[in-house]
Amino acid sequence: AQTVTQSQPEMSVQEAETVTLSCTYDTSESDYYLFWYKQPPSRQMILVIRQEAYKQQNATENRFSVNFQKAAKSFSLKISDSQLGDAAMYFCAYRRGETSGSRLTFGEGTQLTVNP
Amino acid sequence: DGGITQSPKYLFRKEGQNVTLSCEQNLNHDAMYWYRQDPGQGLRLIYYSQIVNDFQKGDIAEGYSVSREKKESFPLTVTSAQKNPTAFYLCASSPYTANLYGYTFGSGTRLTVV
Numbered sequence: 001a002q003t004v005t006q007s008q009p010e011m012s013v014q015e016a017e018t019v020t021l022s023c024t025y026d027t028s029e030s031d032y033y034l035f036w037y038k039q040p041p042s043r044q045m046i047l048v049i050r051q052e053a054y055k056q057q058n059a060t061e062n063r064f065s066v067n068f069q070k071a072a073k074s075f076s077l078k079i080s081d082s083q084l085g086d087a088a089m090y091f092c093a094y095r096r097g098e099t100s101g102s103r104l105t106f107g108e109g110t111q112l113t114v115n116p
Numbered sequence: 117d118g119g120i121t122q123s124p125k126y127l128f129r130k131e132g133q134n135v136t137l138s139c140e141q142n143l144n145h146d147a148m149y150w151y152r153q154d155p156g157q158g159l160r161l162i163y164y165s166q167i168v169n170d171f172q173k174g175d176i177a178e179g180y181s182v183s184r185e186k187k188e189s190f191p192l193t194v195t196s197a198q199k200n201p202t203a204f205y206l207c208a209s210s211p212y213t214a215n216l217y218g219y220t221f222g223s224g225t226r227l228t229v230v
Contacts (some may be wrong), residue, residue, distance in 0.1 A: 004160075009156070021220055024202055031217070033215055037218075041221075043204065043223070043224050044221065044223050044224075045208075045219075045221035047218050047219075050216065050217075052216065062152065063165045091158060091159065093218070095215050095218065096215070097215055099215075100127060102215055103149065103161055103174070104149075104159075104208075104218065104219060105161075106151075106156040106158045106159040106160075107158055108156060108157060109156075109158050
């Protein structure tokens with residue numbers, strides 16, 4: 001079974017600075033997708049960024065980027081120029097690629113605080 | 117606008133009662149999922165359905181039941197056999213053949229045992 005581990009239950013960052021959230025996963029599959037979701041206090045889950053395992057290039061979405069290390073099974077999220085609105089719980093998630101409609105497996109989450 | 121609607125937003129259950137959480141989507145997605153969220157434990161999969169009239173147990177299915185009679189609807193019943201039902205419940209959906217796109221989530225239901 002696939003597992004996803006987020007080793008940082010809580011992180012904090014000063015506004016306008018950069019922070020990196022860690023995620024590791026365990027799988028024997030070669031075809032899969034990785035995701036970062038944000039859950040603000042409203043508790044609505046929002047997709048931040050995704051990465052296809054077969055792509056070597058790291059995904060980027062505006063101030064959000066990932067460092068995908070396939071051999072190390074590591075998928076960290078970097079938030080640049082942090083804003084107060086970035087404060088949220090962040091979840092890393094894994095999804096098999098070969099099976100249609102496969103489930104997402106989530107990590108335990110990292111609570112990010114942004115200090116003004 | 118297309119999306120997923122969960123209702124109610126807050127639900128209170130007495131000991132020994134069954135309650136049903138509603139999840140409806142108008143995204144034409146084939147696959148639907150129910151997760152439970154507890155503090156410090158992330159999201160754990162309860163049940164999922166990849167097609168109408170078919171569903172599979174997830175990691176914590178005991179004390180829960182589901183049905184999938186229509187593509188748009190995937191209700192979750194929390195039975196009296198669920199010993200610790202107080203939690204936040206999230207419903208999600210995705211296209212069957214597009215794992216790349218992850219899930220679309222509902223806004224959740226907070227269930228409290230009183």
